[in-house]
Amino acid sequence: MTPDERGRFGEYGGRFAPETLLSALDELEAAFAEAWEDDAFRAELDALLATYVGRPTPVYHATRLSEQLGVDLWLKREDLAHTGAHKINNTVGQALLTRRMGKPRVIAETGAGQHGVATATASALLGLDCVVYMGAKDMERQALNVYRMELLGAEVVPVDVGAATLKEAVSEALRDWVASVDSTHYIIGSVVGPHPFPWMVREFQRVIGEEMRTQLKRPDVVVACVGGGSNSIGAFSAYIGDPDVRLVGVEAGGYGIATGKHGASLSAGSPGVLHGSYTYLLQDEGGQILEAHSVSAGLDYPGVGPEHAFLRDAGVVDYESVTDEQAIAALHLLSRTEGIIPALEPAHALAWVVDNADALRGKTIAMVLSGRGDKDVQEVAGRDG
Amino acid sequence: MADSGTERIRSMFAAAAEQGRAALLPFMTAGIPDPESSLAMFQAMTAADGFEVGIPYADPLMDGPVIASAGRRAIDLGMTIDAGLELVHQVAATTGKPVIVMTYANPVLQYGIDRFVDAIAAGGAVGMIIADLPVEEAAPFLEGGRRRDVGMALFVAPTTTDERLERIVAAQPAFLYGVARLGVTGEQSELAATASELAQRVRAVTDLPLVLGVGISTPYQAVEAGAVADGVIVGSALVRRVLEAEDAEQAAEALGAAVDELAAAMRGSES
Numbered sequence A: 001m002t003p004d005e006r007g008r009f010g011e012y013g014g015r016f017a018p019e020t021l022l023s024a025l026d027e028l029e030a031a032f033a034e035a036w037e038d039d040a041f042r043a044e045l046d047a048l049l050a051t052y053v054g055r056p057t058p059v060y061h062a063t064r065l066s067e068q069l070g071v072d073l074w075l076k077r078e079d080l081a082h083t084g085a086h087k088i089n090n091t092v093g094q095a096l097l098t099r100r101m102g103k104p105r106v107i108a109e110t111g112a113g114q115h116g117v118a119t120a121t122a123s124a125l126l127g128l129d130c131v132v133y134m135g136a137k138d139m140e141r142q143a144l145n146v147y148r149m150e151l152l153g154a155e156v157v158p159v160d161v162g163a164a165t166l167k168e169a170v171s172e173a174l175r176d177w178v179a180s181v182d183s184t185h186y187i188i189g190s191v192v193g194p195h196p197f198p199w200m201v202r203e204f205q206r207v208i209g210e211e212m213r214t215q216l217k218r219p220d221v222v223v224a225c226v227g228g229g230s231n232s233i234g235a236f237s238a239y240i241g242d243p244d245v246r247l248v249g250v251e252a253g254g255y256g257i258a259t260g261k262h263g264a265s266l267s268a269g270s271p272g273v274l275h276g277s278y279t280y281l282l283q284d285e286g287g288q289i290l291e292a293h294s295v296s297a298g299l300d301y302p303g304v305g306p307e308h309a310f311l312r313d314a315g316v317v318d319y320e321s322v323t324d325e326q327a328i329a330a331l332h333l334l335s336r337t338e339g340i341i342p343a344l345e346p347a348h349a350l351a352w353v354v355d356n357a358d359a360l361r362g363k364t365i366a367m368v369l370s371g372r373g374d375k376d377v378q379e380v381a382g383r384d385g
Numbered sequence B: 001m002a003d004s005g006t007e008r009i010r011s012m013f014a015a016a017a018e019q020g021r022a023a024l025l026p027f028m029t030a031g032i033p034d035p036e037s038s039l040a041m042f043q044a045m046t047a048a049d050g051f052e053v054g055i056p057y058a059d060p061l062m063d064g065p066v067i068a069s070a071g072r073r074a075i076d077l078g079m080t081i082d083a084g085l086e087l088v089h090q091v092a093a094t095t096g097k098p099v100i101v102m103t104y105a106n107p108v109l110q111y112g113i114d115r116f117v118d119a120i121a122a123g124g125a126v127g128m129i130i131a132d133l134p135v136e137e138a139a140p141f142l143e144g145g146r147r148r149d150v151g152m153a154l155f156v157a158p159t160t161t162d163e164r165l166e167r168i169v170a171a172q173p174a175f176l177y178g179v180a181r182l183g184v185t186g187e188q189s190e191l192a193a194t195a196s197e198l199a200q201r202v203r204a205v206t207d208l209p210l211v212l213g214v215g216i217s218t219p220y221q222a223v224e225a226g227a228v229a230d231g232v233i234v235g236s237a238l239v240r241r242v243l244e245a246e247d248a249e250q251a252a253e254a255l256g257a258a259v260d261e262l263a264a265a266m267r268g269s270e271s
């Protein structure tokens, strides 16, 4: 769906941001709307997606795992996209848009480091200055990606307040933007933030679902992990409105929903304002945002994109969660049965399939394998001792 | 029955204008250096014309490191919305000066807009500033404010286009908060040139009272800003003094002296 003129999906979304940013958001909305209708812009993006990103990414039939689980499981291989995750679809699009708007500098936040790497990559490609904000805790657990960003010429700025993870990194990037909006574009990494970001990022990620539709006969279930919600909405968009396809978004259950230490804003949160939009989030009674927890840095976020909030209330998508432990087990399972080490984020989606294999018996399942697991090897090795 | 909120805001500006100066509105986070000593901080700022009381929010997008850490400290020490509202009441009652409440959208939405406005009106506050609320999202807040005659501010920034400025003025806020510089709150060595440009643009289209804030920290800057605006907000420079003080007594002393100095400079600029 297209958000209304106030950037709302139903009651969710909007623009809860300091006035200083509003003109830039207006400008961005107009620039994106125009570019998206411009054949030349689309042709340039498509060419880069094909020759640089490596699209279309394949859909792979996970034969051994299908047999083991008693389902028919297909993997949309975003892990094979350049830089190893779906994040590059969005950053190449936004970097092209930055150049079109005549801004020489971009900033980004990153949790797992995948979006930071993808932004640094697109910036190198187009000759843009790039600064990435990253929580100090995430810099520790995703050290490999920190070095990758630096190799690509980006400056990585540690954010050491609060939980020192993704939420703080987004806040710090927004603060930078408040001071630099004249010369800088903020390449946000998911379908979050003030309008037009949730809409624009979804449009850049739609390519995932559009390709799936041509590559795969209609599945019974489409499943994807939900952090901010960009890989999932990219896949779901192509199937929304088809009553025969069940859509499942899998959130980070952390130590378990009951412990309160998780990242499941849709399953266990309530509506409020975070980072510029009205959406589901984890908060206390006083409206203070709570710390999320997930073993996966990319899902360790107390909010979620506003379109997901709308889809949740409308009952269009089922939002489920799995724990850290289940996700780690799924990472091991896919590695051993298919020779694919997934990132911890999509391992959540797989863990849901594993957990529900009985109920899903015989069904065709399309799962977004949103990224590869190299960045998580150290984290997982640490836990296995 | 006392005067209404918007009238009291206007008379505060008018009284200062009569003395040929702008009103001085210090910002202070509620709950620092600790919740018990917070009231004393406001009482120490005797030279202020009114106060901006910040109800702390842990993810303040418009605030730089000083005010952000003050908010986190207050929350860690147990400051809640209710305690903040009680403080508003005490500041208004014991100083008799106009009190404007400043916070972020989410705490107010969770509390309930009407319930929040009722509470600050009952506590004697005259106005309200929500840092992450542009005119697009402000309608229910403006309406709530009007219902209880609490004067709601809207922001204008150096980046605000003429078209937006028109929309903002048309929404009829009680006063305008001009963001003096491109950036979040924090101390600066000079007043940005953007401040007076912005003030001129605002003056050209409306008679609404205009306060300038963000990046105003020294007496000299306050004088400069006061020359083009009805009110001047000084925040980080004062909050920092409280955070750096060894105890509440020392904080109150430093604060009183700093505000005296600001006020004296602004009075001295009488022409």
Ligand SMILES: Cc1ncc(COP(=O)(O)O)c(C=O)c1O
Binding pocket: A085, A086, A111, A112, A113, A114, A115, A189, A190, A191, A225, A226, A227, A228, A229, A230, A231, A232, A297, A298, A299, A343, A345, A346, A370, A371, A372
């Ligand atoms: C591989 C991968 N998958 C998923 C996510 C979660 O983001 P989203 O929900 O926006 O797809 C991330 C975020 O860092 C990621 O790196």
